[in-house]
Every structure is written in C-alpha cells, then in structure tokens.
Amino acid sequence: METVSENACFGGVQGVYSHSSKSCSCDMTFGLFLPEEAQSGPVPVLWYLSGLTCTHENAMVKAGAQQWAAEQGIALIFPDTSPRGEGVADDDAYDLGQGAGFYVNATQQPWAPHFQMWDYVAEELPALVFKEFSLEPELQAITGHSMGGHGALTLAMGLPGRFKSVSAFSPISNPTKGDWGRKQLSAYLGEDESKWAAHDATLMMQEHGFDGPVLTDTGTKDQFVDLLMPESLAQACAARRQVSTLRMQPGYDHSYFFVSTFMEDHVAFHAEALYGG
Amino acid sequence: METVSENACFGGVQGVYSHSSKSCSCDMTFGLFLPEEAQSGPVPVLWYLSGLTCTHENAMVKAGAQQWAAEQGIALIFPDTSPRGEGVADDDAYDLGQGAGFYVNATQQPWAPHFQMWDYVAEELPALVFKEFSLEPELQAITGHSMGGHGALTLAMGLPGRFKSVSAFSPISNPTKGDWGRKQLSAYLGEDESKWAAHDATLMMQEHGFDGPVLTDTGTKDQFVDLLMPESLAQACAARRQVSTLRMQPGYDHSYFFVSTFMEDHVAFHAEALYGG
Numbered sequence: 359m360e361t362v363s364e365n366a367c368f369g370g371v372q373g374v375y376s377h378s379s380k381s382c383s384c385d386m387t388f389g390l391f392l393p394e395e396a397q398s399g400p401v402p403v404l405w406y407l408s409g410l411t412c413t414h415e416n417a418m419v420k421a422g423a424q425q426w427a428a429e430q431g432i433a434l435i436f437p438d439t440s441p442r443g444e445g446v447a448d449d450d451a452y453d454l455g456q457g458a459g460f461y462v463n464a465t466q467q468p469w470a471p472h473f474q475m476w477d478y479v480a481e482e483l484p485a486l487v488f489k490e491f492s493l494e495p496e497l498q499a500i501t502g503h504s505m506g507g508h509g510a511l512t513l514a515m516g517l518p519g520r521f522k523s524v525s526a527f528s529p530i531s532n533p534t535k536g537d538w539g540r541k542q543l544s545a546y547l548g549e550d551e552s553k554w555a556a557h558d559a560t561l562m563m564q565e566h567g568f569d570g571p572v573l574t575d576t577g578t579k580d581q582f583v584d585l586l587m588p589e590s591l592a593q594a595c596a597a598r599r600q601v602s603t604l605r606m607q608p609g610y611d612h613s614y615f616f617v618s619t620f621m622e623d624h625v626a627f628h629a630e631a632l633y634g635g
Numbered sequence: 636m637e638t639v640s641e642n643a644c645f646g647g648v649q650g651v652y653s654h655s656s657k658s659c660s661c662d663m664t665f666g667l668f669l670p671e672e673a674q675s676g677p678v679p680v681l682w683y684l685s686g687l688t689c690t691h692e693n694a695m696v697k698a699g700a701q702q703w704a705a706e707q708g709i710a711l712i713f714p715d716t717s718p719r720g721e722g723v724a725d726d727d728a729y730d731l732g733q734g735a736g737f738y739v740n741a742t743q744q745p746w747a748p749h750f751q752m753w754d755y756v757a758e759e760l761p762a763l764v765f766k767e768f769s770l771e772p773e774l775q776a777i778t779g780h781s782m783g784g785h786g787a788l789t790l791a792m793g794l795p796g797r798f799k800s801v802s803a804f805s806p807i808s809n810p811t812k813g814d815w816g817r818k819q820l821s822a823y824l825g826e827d828e829s830k831w832a833a834h835d836a837t838l839m840m841q842e843h844g845f846d847g848p849v850l851t852d853t854g855t856k857d858q859f860v861d862l863l864m865p866e867s868l869a870q871a872c873a874a875r876r877q878v879s880t881l882r883m884q885p886g887y888d889h890s891y892f893f894v895s896t897f898m899e900d901h902v903a904f905h906a907e908a909l910y911g912g
Contacts, residue, residue, distance in 0.1 A: 366854065579643065618699070619646075
C-alpha cells in the first residue's frame with residue numbers, strides 16, 4: 359500500500375492510498391478519513407460508496423462528511439467506483455465501464471477480468487484497511503449516493519451481520535426495472551435476470567430485508583428520479599415492516615449540494631446505530 | 636445576466652450565473668448562495684475570494700460554507716479569480732494570467748485590457764448582485780483563501796466602511812516581499828513598487844488598518860507558508876493594535892481540507908460582526 363497524500367482535516371487525517379488489487383487486477387485508489395480518536399484505539403467505520411463517473415475523490419472533497427465523522431469519532435472510507443487503467447475495458451458511455459462498476463462481480467466479457475467490485479468492496483479492501491489502520495471491524499456502517507446508494511443497500515442486505523446500519527442518498531433502488539441498471543446488469547452479469555436479483559435493493563428488501571435501521575433521502579426535484587424509483591424501495595420497506603426512514607426532500611436535486619445538506623443527519627443516524635447498538 | 640444553474644442547498648439555493656463584464660471585457664461567471672431567509676427580505680453578504688488556479692466553483696463545492704451561511708441567514712458570493720476566454724491574455728505558469736488575477740487593475744500589457752479584477756469585485760459585481768438579488772448592501776463581510784485571502788484583506792482595508800469584518804485562510808500576507816506577489820505585481824502593475832503598496836495586506840495594515848475585526852488562520856504545515864509570510868501581517872496587526880485574531884493551526888496545510896475545517900469559525904465570526912454591529 360502506498361500513501362498518495364495525507365491532509366490534516368477536522369482534527370484528524372484525510373488520507374489517499376493506492377494498492378495493487380488482486381480482485382480487480384489493477385491498482386486501486388481509496389480515500390480514508392481517520393478521526394483524532396484513532397490515535398488511541400480502533401474507531402467505527404462508515405463506508406461511503408460513490409455514484410456513476412465518480413472516483414474515490416468526489417465525496418471526499420464535496421460531501422462535507424469529515425466534520426460530522428470527526429464529531430462522532432468515526433472513520434470514513436471512500437472506495438473508487440470501478441477498476442481503472444489502460445488495460446481495463448471501458449465504454450464510451452458514462453454509465454458503463456470505468457467509473458460505473460455497479461458493485462457487482464462481472465461474469466461477462468470484456469468486463470470479467472477486472473470488474474469485480476463486489477469482491478473488492480466486500481472482501482479485499484476491508485481486509486487491507488483493517489490490517490493497516492486503527493479501525494474496529496465489529497462496528498461498520500455503510501452509505502452511498504446514487505449508484506453508490508444501490509451498492510450500499512445491496513451490500514448491507516447481501517452481507518448479513520456486517521453492517522449495523524445502512525443509508526443512501528438518492529439510491530438507484532430498483533435497477534432490474536430501469537435504464538440505470540438493466541443496461542449494466544446485462545453487460546456485467548449476462549441476460550439471465552435471475553442473476554440480477556442480488557443486486558437490486560428492492561428485490562433484496564422483499565426477499566431478505568436488513569437487520570438494522572435504514573435511512574434514505576431523495577430530492578423531489580431529482581432530475582433522475584424516474585431512474586431511481588424510490589417508490590419501489592419505499593413499497594418494499596413498508597411491506598416488509600423494515601425499520602426504515604425514507605425521506606423525499608422538497609426541492610432538492612441529485613447533486614452533491616443535496617448530499618452535503620443531509621450528511622449531518624446520515625452520520626448521526628449511523629453513529630446512533632454504531633454506538634447505541 | 637444568465638442563470639447557469641440553481642441547486643437547492645441547506646434550505647436555500649446555490650446558484651451559478653454568468654454575465655457580460657464591462658470591467659473585464661469578457662463574460663464572467665460567479666456563484667451565489669442565497670439562504671432561505673432571502674425569500675422574505677434582503678440578507679447580509681459574505682464575499683469569498685478564491686486562490687490561484689481556482690474558478691468560482693472550487694470553494695462553492697469544497698469549502699463547506701453553505702451550511703454555516705444557512706444557519707446564520709447569510710448569502711455567499713463566489714467570484715471568479717480572473718477574466719477568462721480565448722481573447723484574454725494568459726501565461727503558461729499557473730500563477731500568472733487566467734486563474735491568477737490577484738485582485739488588481741492591471742496597467743501593463745498584455746494584461747491591461749481584461750485584468751481589472753479590483754474594479755470587478757469592488758464595483759461591477761456588487762452593483763449587479765445588489766440589483767438582481769435580495770441582499771443588504773449595508774451588511775457585507777469578506778473572506779478568502781491564499782491569493783483570495785490577500786484580496787479579502789486588501790479590499791477590506793482599501794474600501795473603508797464597506798465591510799463589517801474581514802477574515803482569511805492562509806492569506807498571501809506580504810506579496811511585495813515574496814515570490815507569490817512580486818512576479819504578479821510587476822507583471823500587472825509595472826516595476827514602480829510604490830504602485831504595489833495598496834495591494835499588500837501587511838503594508839495596508841501598517842498604513843491604514845481596518846475598522847472592524849480581523850481573523851486569519853494558517854496551517855503550521857502549510858507547504859507554501861514561506862510565500863504567505865503570516866509573520867509579517869501578525870507583526871503589523873500587533874504593532875497597530877488592530878482588533879484581530881491570527882491563528883496558526885497545528886498540522887494543517889494549504890488545502891480545502893484545512894479551509895473547510897475552520898469555515899464554521901469564520902462564518903460565525905462574520906455573523907457576529909454583521910448582526911452584532
């Protein structure tokens with residue numbers, strides 16, 4: 359693992375690190391915020407998964423999460439959204455290939471050799487960060503934005519017992535039914551739709567639910583709301599009697615201005631689950 | 636004036652607008668955050684001037700200022716740092732020409748026709764925003780980062796009575812003495828150093844001072860601290876008995892991670908001057 363940068367930030371350290379990834383067969387970069395408390399012992403962890411076109415950097419510089427994580431003594435991890443590099447397959451569209459890994463393990467060509475983002479975020483990166491940093495593996499929570507909200511919800515439900523709480527900002531909530539989903543799931547996983555179900559938050563909610571609280575925020579003026587389908591997840595949560603708070607926020611859109619507005623609420627929500635549980 | 640974008644943000648609106656600038660003889664773009672309170676009447680204004688290489692956008696997305704401005708009911712204005720465009724002179728170096736206007740009116744070629752950033756920020760942009768938006772001209776404050784900290788301090792002292800308070804993050808504090816200053820002041824204003832004095836915060840503090848409180852923060856690990864010379868301004872403030880708080884923050888560098896860490900303090904400082912004065 360190599361240190362790309364470390365900056366003092368809200369009493370802690372915002373670092374960027376790169377490493378050779380076995381699951382993605384390329385170098386991967388991630389951001390990690392360690393609060394001051396990490397100097398005296400392991401701290402809880404909040405994973406933040408980003409959306410289409412993002413790298414590890416977008417949320418790290420635009421979501422305003424560090425201040426609330428510092429206040430709560432929680433670390434933040436910002437993984438990249440896909441494998442990258444010259445030898446890695448890509449597509450001209452912004453929503454497929456590099457920057458659009460969708461948090462799945464691709465089985466189809468040309469994606470399969472590198473696009474193993476589920477394994478990367480679920481297994482390889484946790485193993486690395488818990489070895490290298492002062493983090494408490496028993497106290498993890500997860501959040502994300504858009505495609506990253508999809509990733510957070512599906513990882514949380516797909517890895518029972520791993521996360522104490524899950525939240526999402528404008529998550530892609532029912533990707534097997536919409537254009538943000540069907541295109542990528544068919545490209546990465548093939549045409550057999552039964553293979554897609556583990557990567558659809560609404561279907562996962564219907565089948566499995568989550569053993570902890572769920573919080574989502576979506577803007578009423580989100581320009582992509584028809585692709586996100588918050589109504590599907592809302593229906594599924596209510597039908598399952600899932601402990602959940604799903605909010606539609608008046609006038610907000612899909613941007614980081616929206617994400618940063620509600621970040622305090624999300625970090626406080628996770629802190630309560632991590633410390634109160 | 637043209638609306639480039641408007642996003643809901645912390646209960647208010649983060650807008651981006653462009654207009655044809657007379658002083659800079661080109662189109663200029665700026666960011667403006669209006670808190671919810673602006674819907675019911677004019678609100679106080681905090682100007683934020685950015686540093687070398689920045690546009691109107693950097694602080695708008697990375698400084699985390701909107702949340703505190705929303706809490707205090709204060710508007711934020713984010714001007715660009717220079718004229719821009721194909722017909723505008725530029726230089727290969729990052730610290731001269733486009734993105735490096737230094738908040739002066741250039742008198743030298745090839746800069747003079749467009750690089751009139753003092754007039755733009757001091758006269759033209761205020762006239763526009765006070766006409767177009769619900770802002771209170773009697774309640775203005777100013778801040779900035781690096782080159783923008785230099786701009787904030789020199790504008791505050793050069794326009795007595797305009798601003799209730801001034802603050803700066805890692806300001807270029809004595810540009811007539813350092814490489815971040817001598818190069819630009821000689822290029823824009825010529826070799827007669829007597830013309831530079833009005834654009835040096837330390838010299839302005841020695842000669843004029845400021846009729847209000849001053850706050851600055853600079854990181855002890857700022858990689859550019861030798862170019863910033865906070866010690867010159869500190870000496871001048873103390874010598875003048877200027878009401879001021881000049882802080883060196885342990886371990887912080889020059890980045891927006893540093894700026895965002897202390898933004899709450901700066902907005903609260905200005906709010907006290909704007910509402911308490």
